[in-house]
């Protein structure tokens with residue numbers, strides 16, 4: 001990434017940090033600053049709008065209930081390329097913003113070999129070398145980069161189909177629709193991973209922070225980098241504390257049980273002198 005792009009990104013981060021606010025409470029870490037969050041949601045909004053209008057144009061069955069939401073068929077057709085351009089534009093800035101942490105490393109190759117265990121949710125905590133993003137997140141990012149370029153280079157001939165050869169328009173339709181299907185599948189997995197599959201992830205894109213426990217569980221190398229502490233040690237300490245709490249709760253329940261039973265037998269005892 002050129003230093004000019006890096007400088008632009010840093011200036012934008014500073015500017016947004018001054019205007020917005022991220023409160024990092026005790027026991028939490030800053031994950032995504034305001035600028036990253038604004039870009040992410042702008043990308044997400046224009047992606048969904050492009051997807052909806054695109055599917056309405058693609059399928060007559062969907063068309064008849066989606067198109068009215070956008071003011072009818074002709075307006076839907078008119079809006080779709082503009083939504084697509086806005087998606088590409090915001091994603092371009094997101095690309096600059098995330099280029100560095102999305103670089104592929106040896107740790108990602110190792111993660112790919114364990115992908116089965118990740119999908120089946122077999123590991124309680126990620127391997128120690130998993131940094132700010134894991135390889136699955138990086139793959140999603142690079143798939144969007146490729147799709148964003150494909151959407152643009154195939155979208156333009158479809159938009160200006162009277163000035164380009166027919167074969168190019170026909171080919172563009174096929175590639176454009178395939179890229180959209182890949183993106184739809186990725187989007188479904190992404191929303192699931194960012195919400196239900198990993199509780200505590202969604203807040204990183206709303207208030208910008210995550211708990212330390214979330215960080216050492218899903219991104220131990222990043223946790224170590226920002227806190228200087230050993231993620232395994234903190235995990236073991238938290239586990240011991242949790243075990244202690246569970247034992248104390250069990251002991252308390254047993255005690256309550258005994259007291260209640262004691263209370264129940266009390267009336268049967270012969271009254272004292």
Ligand code: HEM
Pocket residue numbers: 031040043044045047048133136137138140141144187190191194195201202203204205
């Ligand atoms: C609308 C529902 C969406 C939700 C709930 C959502 C949620 C999230 C969350 C919580 C993160 C942070 C993950 C982390 O810090 O580890 C994230 C990251 C990201 N989001 Fe989204 N997102 C949505 C839509 C989108 C869309 C439409 C795109 C692009 C087409 C997108 C692209 C990304 C990328 C590239 C990342 C970084 C890599 C990753 O975490 O997979 N997101 N998203």
